[in-house]
Amino acid sequence: MNKRVLSFFVIAFLTGCQMRVLNPKSDTADTLTNLIYLSFGIMMLVLIIVFVLFVYFLRKFREKGEAKFNIPPDEKENKWLEITWTIVPVLLLAILAVPTVKATYDLTSKVSGSAGGSKGDAMIVEVVGQQYNWKFTYENGKESYDELVLPVDQEVQFRLTSNDVIHSFWIPNLSGKIDVLPGKVTKLSFKPRVEGAYQGKCAEFCGAEHTLMRFETKVMSQESFENWVQEE
Ligand SMILES: [Cu+2]
Known part of the structure; x- marks a missing residue:
C-alpha cells in the first residue's frame, strides 16, 4: 500500500476516529x-461511471503508430449528448433534493412544531451552555453538569441557551448540531432508541478551553431514569 494511504489509516486509527455520525442511535x-448514505451512493455512482469511461477512452483513443497525428475533427454539436448531460444531473439532483428537503421539513417541524409552547409527549430538558461546561435542568428541577441522562424510547425536547458566547450542542450518535445562542432559546428534539453512553460536545469554537466542553450522555431504561432523576 502506498505510504500516504497507509499513514492516513494509521492516523485515523490512532486518533480513535469512530465515525459516530454513521452509528445512529435515535430516530x-x-x-x-x-x-448521508443516499448522497454518498449518488456520488459513488457518478464517480464510478466517470472513471470507467475515462479509462475506456484512454485505452480506445491512445496513440498508436500511424494514427499519431490523426486528430479527429471537432464535433460542432450533438443534440442528444447535450440533452443527456443536462437531464442526468437534473435527475440526480432531484433524487438527492426531494428526500433532503422532506427530512429537513420533518425535523424542523419536530423542533419548532412545539414552538407554540405545546411539547406533545416530549420530556423537556433545559440546556445552558457556558464557558466551559453544560448545565442540564430536568422537569422536576434536578440539575446536572456535563452529564446528560435520558430515558430510552422517550421523545425529548431540548431548550437551549447560552450564558456567554455562541456554542453548539452536538451528540453525534443522536442528532445533528444545534446552535446555542446567548439571549435566545433554540430547540432540538429526538427519541433515543438504544441504551448506552454517548459522547456529546460543543461544536463551535468558543474559547481557549473549548475542547474541554464535552459531556456524557447516558441513555438508560425508563425505570433507571426515574430513579436517577428522583435522587438528590
Ligand atoms: Cu462551547
Whole structure:
C-alpha cells in the first residue's frame, strides 16, 4: 500500500476516529444517516461511471503508430449528448433534493412544531451552555453538569441557551448540531432508541478551553431514569 494511504489509516486509527455520525442511535440520527448514505451512493455512482469511461477512452483513443497525428475533427454539436448531460444531473439532483428537503421539513417541524409552547409527549430538558461546561435542568428541577441522562424510547425536547458566547450542542450518535445562542432559546428534539453512553460536545469554537466542553450522555431504561432523576 502506498505510504500516504497507509499513514492516513494509521492516523485515523490512532486518533480513535469512530465515525459516530454513521452509528445512529435515535430516530433523528437515523434520518440524517440515511441522507448521508443516499448522497454518498449518488456520488459513488457518478464517480464510478466517470472513471470507467475515462479509462475506456484512454485505452480506445491512445496513440498508436500511424494514427499519431490523426486528430479527429471537432464535433460542432450533438443534440442528444447535450440533452443527456443536462437531464442526468437534473435527475440526480432531484433524487438527492426531494428526500433532503422532506427530512429537513420533518425535523424542523419536530423542533419548532412545539414552538407554540405545546411539547406533545416530549420530556423537556433545559440546556445552558457556558464557558466551559453544560448545565442540564430536568422537569422536576434536578440539575446536572456535563452529564446528560435520558430515558430510552422517550421523545425529548431540548431548550437551549447560552450564558456567554455562541456554542453548539452536538451528540453525534443522536442528532445533528444545534446552535446555542446567548439571549435566545433554540430547540432540538429526538427519541433515543438504544441504551448506552454517548459522547456529546460543543461544536463551535468558543474559547481557549473549548475542547474541554464535552459531556456524557447516558441513555438508560425508563425505570433507571426515574430513579436517577428522583435522587438528590
Ligand atoms: Cu462551547
